[in-house]
Amino acid sequence: MTAAAPAPTPTPTPSPTSSLLASDAYRRLPRWSTWAFASGSLVVAFLVLLVAGGGLPGVAGVVALGAALFVLSSGVTSRVVEGPRRAADRLATTLVTGAFLLALIPLVSLLLLVVTRGAGAFSWTFLTTDMLGIFGDMSEGGIQHAIVGTLLITAAAAAISVPVGLLTAIYLVEYGRGPLARGITFLVDVMTGIPSIVAGLFAFALFTLLLGPAFRAGIMGAVALALLMTPVVIRSVEEMLRLVPNELREAAYALGVPKWLTIIKVVLRTAVAGIVTGVMLSVARVIGETAPLLLTVGMVTRVNWDLFDGRMATLPVFAYRQYESGGAGIDRAWAAALTLILIVMILNLVARLISRWFAPRGAR
Amino acid sequence: MSKRIDVADLDVYYGDFLAVEGVTMAIEPRQATALIGPSGCGKSTFLRTLNRMHEVIPGARVTGKALMDGQDLYGADVDPVTVRRQIGMVFQRPNPFPTMSIADNVLAGVRLNNRRMPKDAQQDLIEQSLRGANLWNEVKDRLALPGSSLSGGQQQRLCIARAIAVKPQVLLMDEPCSALDPISTLAIEDLIAELKSDYTIVIVTHNMQQAARVSDRTAFFNIAGTGKPGRLIEMDDTATMFSSPREQATEDYISGRFG
Numbered sequence: 119m120t121a122a123a124p125a126p127t128p129t130p131t132p133s134p135t136s137s138l139l140a141s142d143a144y145r146r147l148p149r150w151s152t153w154a155f156a157s158g159s160l161v162v163a164f165l166v167l168l169v170a171g172g173g174l175p176g177v178a179g180v181v182a183l184g185a186a187l188f189v190l191s192s193g194v195t196s197r198v199v200e201g202p203r204r205a206a207d208r209l210a211t212t213l214v215t216g217a218f219l220l221a222l223i224p225l226v227s228l229l230l231l232v233v234t235r236g237a238g239a240f241s242w243t244f245l246t247t248d249m250l251g252i253f254g255d256m257s258e259g260g261i262q263h264a265i266v267g268t269l270l271i272t273a274a275a276a277a278i279s280v281p282v283g284l285l286t287a288i289y290l291v292e293y294g295r296g297p298l299a300r301g302i303t304f305l306v307d308v309m310t311g312i313p314s315i316v317a318g319l320f321a322f323a324l325f326t327l328l329l330g331p332a333f334r335a336g337i338m339g340a341v342a343l344a345l346l347m348t349p350v351v352i353r354s355v356e357e358m359l360r361l362v363p364n365e366l367r368e369a370a371y372a373l374g375v376p377k378w379l380t381i382i383k384v385v386l387r388t389a390v391a392g393i394v395t396g397v398m399l400s401v402a403r404v405i406g407e408t409a410p411l412l413l414t415v416g417m418v419t420r421v422n423w424d425l426f427d428g429r430m431a432t433l434p435v436f437a438y439r440q441y442e443s444g445g446a447g448i449d450r451a452w453a454a455a456l457t458l459i460l461i462v463m464i465l466n467l468v469a470r471l472i473s474r475w476f477a478p479r480g481a482r
Numbered sequence: 483m484s485k486r487i488d489v490a491d492l493d494v495y496y497g498d499f500l501a502v503e504g505v506t507m508a509i510e511p512r513q514a515t516a517l518i519g520p521s522g523c524g525k526s527t528f529l530r531t532l533n534r535m536h537e538v539i540p541g542a543r544v545t546g547k548a549l550m551d552g553q554d555l556y557g558a559d560v561d562p563v564t565v566r567r568q569i570g571m572v573f574q575r576p577n578p579f580p581t582m583s584i585a586d587n588v589l590a591g592v593r594l595n596n597r598r599m600p601k602d603a604q605q606d607l608i609e610q611s612l613r614g615a616n617l618w619n620e621v622k623d624r625l626a627l628p629g630s631s632l633s634g635g636q637q638q639r640l641c642i643a644r645a646i647a648v649k650p651q652v653l654l655m656d657e658p659c660s661a662l663d664p665i666s667t668l669a670i671e672d673l674i675a676e677l678k679s680d681y682t683i684v685i686v687t688h689n690m691q692q693a694a695r696v697s698d699r700t701a702f703f704n705i706a707g708t709g710k711p712g713r714l715i716e717m718d719d720t721a722t723m724f725s726s727p728r729e730q731a732t733e734d735y736i737s738g739r740f741g
Contacts, residue, residue: 295540363577365573365575365577366577366579366580367538368535368538368571368573368577369573369577369578369579369590369641369644370579370590370594371535371538371566372533372535372566372570372571372573372645373566373567373570373590373591373594373595373644373645373648374563374564374566374567374568374591374595374648375563375590375591375594375595376563376595379594379595379596380594383593383594384579384594387581388579388580388581476581478580478581478628478630
């Protein structure tokens with residue numbers, strides 16, 4: 119044997135009495151214990167309900183009883199083994215996670231529902247044809263006209279409300295003092311609460327007054343939506359502008375930069391990522407509005423590219439009308455809803471890309 | 483490239499509150515003037531009146547005279563923006579623009595004012611300003627990185643480079659080293675010693691050793707009590723101020739008996 123025997127390592131002699139940090143009373147449950155408790159509670163709940171109810175128990179009941187058992191069993195064990203502080207921590211973690219899962223349920227189930235019900239009628243043809251010549255029980259037809267209408271009207275609404283909202287927010291943050299600014303803030307708050315049907319009626323009345331009762335055009339809907347969108351834009355942009363540190367404004371002033379250039383090139387430039395997000399949220403807020411559009415732009419069966427002449431189809435109104443008509447219309451309504459959700463999702467992704475592109479780089 | 487500033491009977495108000503009262507002083511060109519005094523005595527407020535940064539705060543106003551080479555800084559036909567181009571400022575906390583690279587931060591005075599400048603002139607200005615701020619050797623290979631990627635002391639020197647890139651006559655510094663470690667502080671103090679051959683420098687500091695090290699003249703501000711206005715107690719050559727001040731209050735403050 120040539121291998122050298124390992125040198126005897128000196129074993130450190132722990133002094134059992136004088137240790138300042140280590141303590142025998144400190145015990146932790148292993149990491150997997152949470153999962154063990156959770157699965158154990160679910161199994162027990164399943165068995166209890168199986169025996170008590172006779173027959174296979176429902177998922178909701180198992181989960182509810184299992185959650186209660188989990189809180190009880192892990193809480194008691196933790197208190198005995200780990201002490202009251204850890205037990206309280208576990209309880210709080212359980213409650214927070216539980217609330218999160220609870221909030222997730224409606225969201226996920228809604229998405230699942232729309233995807234499963236909408237997938238039936240959803241296809242490329244569905245996206246690229248309109249409803250011209252479709253009637254009765256015919257299952258053909260599509261939503262091209264409604265997609266075009268929704269995008270045009272929402273874009274027009276954004277084109278109206280983003281400049282107005284942006285400038286108002288700049289006024290409130292950079293210039294506004296005294297009663298005028300307070301008044302504007304108050305009115306913006308009031309505007310946030312306007313029911314959408316009131317906005318629709320306002321646009322309807324406005325255009326009737328200006329252009330007569332027979333006038334119908336996409337721009338009417340855009341005005342109604344802009345009315346709903348503007349306060350949201352003002353509020354979110356205002357928040358973002360207030361987040362820009364005053365030191366940056368002062369730094370620009372100290373370089374001899376006039377106020378208006380400071381606002382454009384420093385304040386807006388620094389806040390642009392947040393502004394884009396805020397604008398996207400406000401678009402998402404109005405893109406699904408039905409009532410004001412039903413009232414103002416109505417519905418047609420073919421693509422109308424002209425915002426200033428004639429009725430226009432929009433996705434929410436289309437979904438509403440198709441659902442009302444029943445039969446194949448119900449499938450179309452779900453597919454239109456799915457399309458609307460996809461559009462909002464795509465817009466959100468685009469906004470994220472834009473704000474990532476503009477976000478201040480480096481250490482933050 | 484440097485001018486003198488004469489201040490006479492200057493009162494500074496925030497709304498109705500008189501913050502600084504009756505300051506009369508002469509700030510000599512090509513010298514560093516230090517403003518010292520306890521917190522809240524109006525040193526920074528007074529400093530900010532010298533380039534009209536004071537009036538950025540709503541309700542703030544000034545009475546009295548402040549002349550730069552005989553021209554009234556507060557004249558009716560004087561644009562505060564023009565004043566600030568002549569009298570640059572460095573702040574307490576380094577504040578490089580977070581959306582801009584190191585090079586763009588130096589060029590900020592040009593870029594933000596939409597002034598056009600040929601590419602090579604820009605490169606010259608960047609190098610010259612960064613050399614002036616003793617930062618060139620540390621950042622010359624990473625000019626395109628964001629300004630916020632630098633350390634605190636480097637960021638502050640970047641802010642100084644940004645301030646001298648607009649070629650001011652006077653440079654105001656509001657506690658430029660209070661957020662920095664001793665080594666960065668030393669770098670900035672060395673820089674001040676170099677800069678004062680070209681610029682008139684006014685520096686507010688809480689650090690009396692710093693005032694003694696970097697300044698030629700020192701002004702001591704004091705405040706009688708809360709809610710009372712700050713006043714200029716005395717001003718003299720730094721050596722005189724730190725060896726034999728005329729006022730008892732100055733001696734007490736400098737020797738650390740209060741404040």
